[in-house]
Amino acid sequence: MDQKRKSPTLRRRRLSRTLRALREGSGKTLHEAAAEAGTTASKLSRMENTGVQRPSPGDVARLADVYGVGTDTRELLMELVRDSGTRGWWDGRPGPRDHALLPDLEAEAAALRVHAPHRVPDLFQTPRYAEAVLEARPGGTGPEAAGLMEAHGLRRQLLNEIRPPRVTAVVDEAVLHRRVGGPEVMREQLEHLGHLAVRHNVTVRVLPLGAPGHPAQEGPFTLLEFPEADDDAVVHVGTVSASLYLEEERDVAAHRAVFTVLEAAALSGEESAARVAEAVDHWTPARAG
Template identity: 45%
Template sequence: MSQQSPNIRRRRLGHVLRGLREEAGLTLEAAAKEAGVPRSTLGRMETAEARRLRYTDLDALADFYEVGAETRDGMHELAQQAKQSGWWSQYKDVFGERALPDWEAEASLIRTFQVQLIPGLFQTPRYAAAIFRGGRATTEDEVSRPVEARINRQSILNRVKPPRMTAVIDEAALHRLVGGAEVMHEQLEHLGHLAVRHNIDVQVLPYQAGEHLGMEGAFTVLDFPESKDTPIVHVETATTSLFLERSEEIEEYNVAFGNLQGVALSTSQSADFISDMIRSLEK
């Protein structure tokens, strides 16, 4: 299984194709007609929505735009990489068609704000299992698979060049006894250990901070090392995952996260806060 992101490859290919068309000064309709490629197909390729990338279409576009051998080979390579499956493809029943790990796989910076829960990348297996039970009577089989998928996501934090991660966690998430006192004690200790890693910053947003720009709910902003790979925002709802890519949306969430960091406790103050919470569970 590939550790690369097929979604990132599709976006890069779309960027190349859109750039070639704009350089030629053509509309989508004109380019598709002249190249002999269906307009809907070219549109989906440029917006990275095409799941099936045919080499015949790529060659037709390469011929029409009169690109060199290097560009043509690059287009084929991106298409080939976009077809590869990451480990998360085994968990479509958990992640859905657009899987968050697909983006996390190549993120260089992950900024997340969580209100009710410890971030998924920081969760212990027992804490995650309690979340998936959600107070319902469930079998271990119903819980074990999503827990396994969630824990597998965390491998990115242990790779040779892990992403930089900043998490702002509302105080409510630290007070909520998910799974009971023992499970929560274990989770908070794990969070404290992660917080001292060189690539991880944890900030607690205390109740006393009052109103802030994240009051509408949790979100995650992912940035990538290549400048052409624009950031993406992930917002999870009760029924689906939303991935926002428009520049104005990214800017809005960047501003919100900056505000959250500004009103949250510092990393050192947050470490003390977490330690106090751990001690309170030991009484």
């Protein structure tokens, strides 16, 4: 029987980050918060360390009292601790909508493998391209949309960190020719994509239109891998209104195998750069029409 230790579930990771953020927001040290909650600083540290120790409902309730959280935050904490042993879930189901989860996972990841069949990957998007994508969605305007745009901009800064993750993206060639926001926006976006592709931590591979059928035609996904050997990989699959996070080993292995097939079918790095450059030329005002 396989005795490999399972990494913390996504709920437990989220719970740990939330507990740490609440303590820091309260201005309390580990020792102060632990003493007030009737526990030890070492135990509290383990609770905050991406789920090394799974807290009990009583632990969380006492910490919620110490931090003086509101009703909504308390309910979120208690739901997370109740579900913290379960792996994988829809964040669009009834309950807390964990919008910050994917950016949090991206920030922790050592490597991301992205399959982008419909549009430029989120982390590679220019502000104008991202805005055009958002505006095309139902409810893509208004105050909530402005907040999403701000969050999207912060998320893209991940590639500018001192130690950014390694990002490998397989982009369908149709993405280079699918009009989003008009010719000027497309040209700017594809020029940006070309500039990103020369970074040491970014690889962009184009899946040509003439490539044979492949096992990932159903939709986009991101495979996130983490620096700690015991911290299992996660697959994010997005839909219009929700996100599915897959943590089971068989699901991760299946998506990893699919990505290997996609890379084999994609153009080389040099050929991909040439194809992107051709698309930039296509979207010049004189030719885009």
